[in-house]
Amino acid sequence: MHTAADPTRLIRMIEEIDDYAILFLDRDGTIESWNKGAQEIKGYRADEVIGQNFSIFYTPEDLLGRKPEKLMDTAMKLGKASDEGWRVGKDGIRFWGSISIKAIYDEGELIGFSKITRDLTDKFNIENAVSKYARELELRNKELEHFAYVASHDLQEPLLTVTSFIELLKEEYAERLDENAEMYLNFIKQSSERMRSMIKGLLDYSRLGRKLEIAEVDCNVLMKEIKEDLFINIKLGHATIIYENLPVVKGYAIELRQLFQNLISNALKFRNEGTDPVVVISAFKIKGGWKFSVKDNGIGIEERFRDKIFSIFQRLHSRMDYEGNGIGLAHCKKIVELHGGEISLESLPGVGSTFYFNLNTDS
Incomplete structure (x- = not known):
């Protein structure tokens, strides 16, 4: 009859484990036992490796640095040694292994070592791929931001020249210009000014997140300051801003x-004719941060446009109806994403809109 602690039974159990390579080494590191997991991970049969030193699984670089000997020394001094790195299996095939070596003593005398190895190649490759993708993405984002900054900065100068010369032309040749010429020049000037506004928006968008400084932000104080900044718009529009x-x-x-200022400004701008704007800002705690809502009683947004509005330079209305360059909500989306969150929208045309966004501010 075998008990649970029967050495023979334990050895058989170890031999049958196939997802861990479990070996026993003598005092010099010579392999004395081999299990299914060792054959699966390293590729050798038991008769090919028993009697050899476990250093055969190490790369030439590790052998040059005497890593096997150092791991055994650490295990003898501390009782256990752990390591992770490239290991060599049969036919020179490398795998990423996580190993643990434990010194075994009998009545105070070292009699050998147990060694457990896990094959983490798939995990290592996935982590490497993710890391590489993140680095490439960061590089591309920096290149894109740099391009946007340079392009928008350099484009402003010729536009400024155009508008300046239009003013000069109107001033110097005022008596020679008929109504049509005056109208054409005004069209050119207005188009140039709109282009400058769009370029400035692009420049601001590219700068978002460049110099980030984390601070504690009291949103009640922030709302008070925004109300002061928008005082004229709020007063002229008979608007009410509610928060607590x-x-x-x-x-x-x-x-x-x-x-917040972009969302509130939009709520004041896109108002229902004959209705005083009401904007309600609220928040509740969620796991990892806070979820905010900015609700208005404005003109609302049709469902087919709800994904489009967060894209840069997307406008749903003509400039004759509402001024702007179509970049404000793209700014909002980018800012929310900088805080690890997402922004979404619920809206009914003619009734109003509610923008929801979460800020992962606990991390």
């Missing part, structure tokens, strides 16, 4: 101000 008990969050103060 908003949280103090950790985030990027300048960007958060821009986020």
Whole structure:
């Protein structure tokens, strides 16, 4: 009869384990036992490796640095040694192994070592691929931001020249210009000014997230300051801004101000004719941060446009109806994403819109 602690039974159990390579080594590191997992991971049969030193699994670089000997020394001194790196299987095939070596003593005398190896090649490759993709993405984002910055900065100069010369032309040749010429020049000037506004928006968009400083932001204080900044618009539009008990969050103060101000400004701009604007800002705690909502009673947005509005330079209305360059909500989306969150929208045309966004401010 075998008990649970029967050495023979334990040895058989170890031999049958196929997802871990479990070996026993003598005091010099010579392999004394081999299991299914070892054959699966390293490729050798038991008769091919028993009697050889376990250093055969190490790369030439590790052998040159005496890594096998150092691991055994550490195990003898500390009782256990762990390591992770490239190992060599049969036919020179390499795998990424995580190993643990434990010194075995009998009545205070070292009699050998147990060694456990896991094949983490798939995990290592996935992590490497993710890391490489993240680096490439970061590089491309930097290149894109640099391009946007340079392009928008350099494009402003010729536009400024165009508008300046139009003013000069109108001033110097005022008596020679008929009504049509005056109208054409005004069209050119207005188009140039719109282009400058769009370029400035692109420049601001490219700068978002360049110099980020985390700070504690009291959203109640922030709302008070935004109301002061928008005082004229609020007064002339007979608007009401409602908020209370908003949280103090950790985030990027300048960007958060821009986020809330853009959403509130939009609510004041896209109002229902004959209706005084009402904007309600609220928040509730969620796992990892806060979820905010900015609700208005404006003109609303049709469902087919709800994904489109967060893209850069997307406008749903003509400039005759509403001024702007179609970049404000793209700014909002980017700012929310800088805080690890997402922004979404619920809206009914003619009734109003509610923008929801979460800020992962606890991390």
